[in-house]
Amino acid sequence: MENFVVSARKYRPSNFRSVVGQSHITTTLKNAIKNNHLAQAFLFCGPRGVGKTTCARILAKTINCEHLTEDFEACNQCDSCKAFNQNASFNVHELDAASNNSVDDIRNLVEQVRYAPQKGRYKVYIIDEVHMLSNQAFNAFLKTLEEPPKYAIFILATTEKHKIIPTILSRCQIFDFNRIQIGDITEHLKYISSEESITYEEEALRLIATKADGALRDALSIYDLIVTYSAGNKLTYQETIQNLHILDYDYYFKVVSSLLGESISEVLLLFDEILKKGFDGHNFIIGLCEHLRDLLVCKDPATVQLLQVSEGTRERYLEQAEQASISFLLSALSIGSQCDIQFKSSKNQRLHVELALMKMAKLPAALSMAAVAETVTKKKVTA
CATH class of the missing domain: 3.40.50.300 (P-loop containing nucleotide triphosphate hydrolases)
Incomplete structure (x- = not known):
């Protein structure tokens, strides 16, 4: 052997x-x-x-x-x-x-x-x-x-x-020496996969590259671990997130859709489901802030290149970014950032995150009222 x-x-x-x-x-x-x-x-x-x-x-x-x-x-x-x-x-x-x-x-x-x-x-x-x-x-x-x-x-x-x-x-x-870019690590993992006759999903390799945080040696160690875990020399996205215990980005798309729909009950149920799967509330709020940031960079064609995801996922980001206003994304990011900063000092950490999510869910209505008030003020001034 x-x-x-x-x-x-x-x-x-x-x-x-x-x-x-x-x-x-x-x-x-x-x-x-x-x-x-x-x-x-x-x-x-x-x-x-x-x-x-x-x-x-x-x-x-x-x-x-x-x-x-x-x-x-x-x-x-x-x-x-x-x-x-x-x-x-x-x-x-x-x-x-x-x-x-x-x-x-x-x-x-x-x-x-x-x-x-x-x-x-x-x-x-x-x-x-x-x-x-x-x-x-x-x-x-x-x-x-x-x-x-x-x-x-x-x-x-x-x-x-x-x-x-x-x-x-x-x-x-x-x-x-620079931290190695996610794209460069992904391409290197593709090369190794072809050499080792391992079939892969590109999103899985990109997730490994992201998790490595710019260190190629870390990426290769994670890659070996996932290949050993996967059956039949096939590397899939679902097996990768299970092994690395990373929250599927589908949850973040669902959470933002619920926030845009102003559904407090839906977003609270999603958060409860995430906690039951064993994920930490702090990591969730950090991931949500990263997701909101990615949606924000999709609002301008000049900054879309900052989004380091596969083509299929990029389309989902662009689609959801069209549904959200810049004001909503900036306000939600501000609330999420404050939640992140104050999380460790909170006595009831679950309630702390839920309160942040409820505030985000009411942002569309608050922004709409602010826009109406601004329009009325302008009319009075011109009159």
């Missing part, structure tokens, strides 16, 4: 071209290799799971490649690339600063830097979670980082740039 390999490892990018959602980083690094403008110290910073360590490893492999391709990617055929792919390269050293953060650990690293590579052009030192180094370790590292040998290149990776002392920052070329 063949051992299972998680998607985050199996489909880890092996060259700059396969890195997802960080084109500004990969283009800069490839140009640096092309023009021989490599800095001797890099700092890769950004949220977790966006490709910092992956890009560091790809850079280390590429600059030691003996036969670069025409677009300055590693060939994966030379001795250096083969050694790297087998984790047997003597020119690449990785240090986890989370568990090796003392002065002695840095002194050992500095001692290694003194020796030139026996084969290849560069010795590359990748220090992950560099913000975990102690101040004494940082100070021990300073001189070497400022004046390293020509063959030494340091790549530091961190999720918390603000914890790194300014004297280290000033000696590094800083690259800020």
Whole structure:
């Protein structure tokens, strides 16, 4: 029986071209290799799971490649690339600063830097979670980082740039990694699904990408979980929301329809049904606010692109947005936002959410009365 390999490892990018959602980083690094403008110290910073360590490893492999391709990617055929792919390269050293953060650990690293590579052009030192180094370790590292040998290149990776002392920052070329866009993660999950012969519903993949909050590694972990849960290598939207315990967006469409219809009883019954399914009232009100926000961006063709959903769901949003006025959406968002802020301090949290929903249900009537009053006032003024 063949051992299972998680998607985050199996489909880890092996060259700059396969890195997802960080084109500004990969283009800069490839140009640096092309023009021989490599800095001797890099700092890769950004949220977790966006490709910092992956890009560091790809850079280390590429600059030691003996036969670069025409677009300055590693060939994966030379001795250096083969050694790297087998984790047997003597020119690449990785240090986890989370568990090796003392002065002695840095002194050992500095001692290694003194020796030139026996084969290849560069010795590359990748220090992950560099913000975990102690101040004494940082100070021990300073001189070497400022004046390293020509063959030494340091790549530091961190999720918390603000914890790194300014004297280290000033000696590094800083690259800020972005959270990966939902669309990019979805496309990558589609590619993996096709490679693994897994049928899928696009809405399910998009939901996984949204849940990952910009971290591709998190998205791949969730994806593996859902595929394991699903029967027959088929990934469906319903199974995804059940496994992740996410409230189906159909409920939000029903709630807003009830609010527009001014039906307090209907909206209260819907909320009761949601609670009986085990969903939290706070998460519901946050989700409702997000739904109202999405309806608001659908009111203007210029902002529809901010809606990151599938085409079928987009049509539903556009249809419901036509039924709601901007005044209603803004007022409902205001009520929902206040409910969110005050939720934790409320003694009766269910009643707190129900009161917010009742206020929203009476908004159409209140806005209509306000519009009539404004019209009467204008007539008196003109008369």
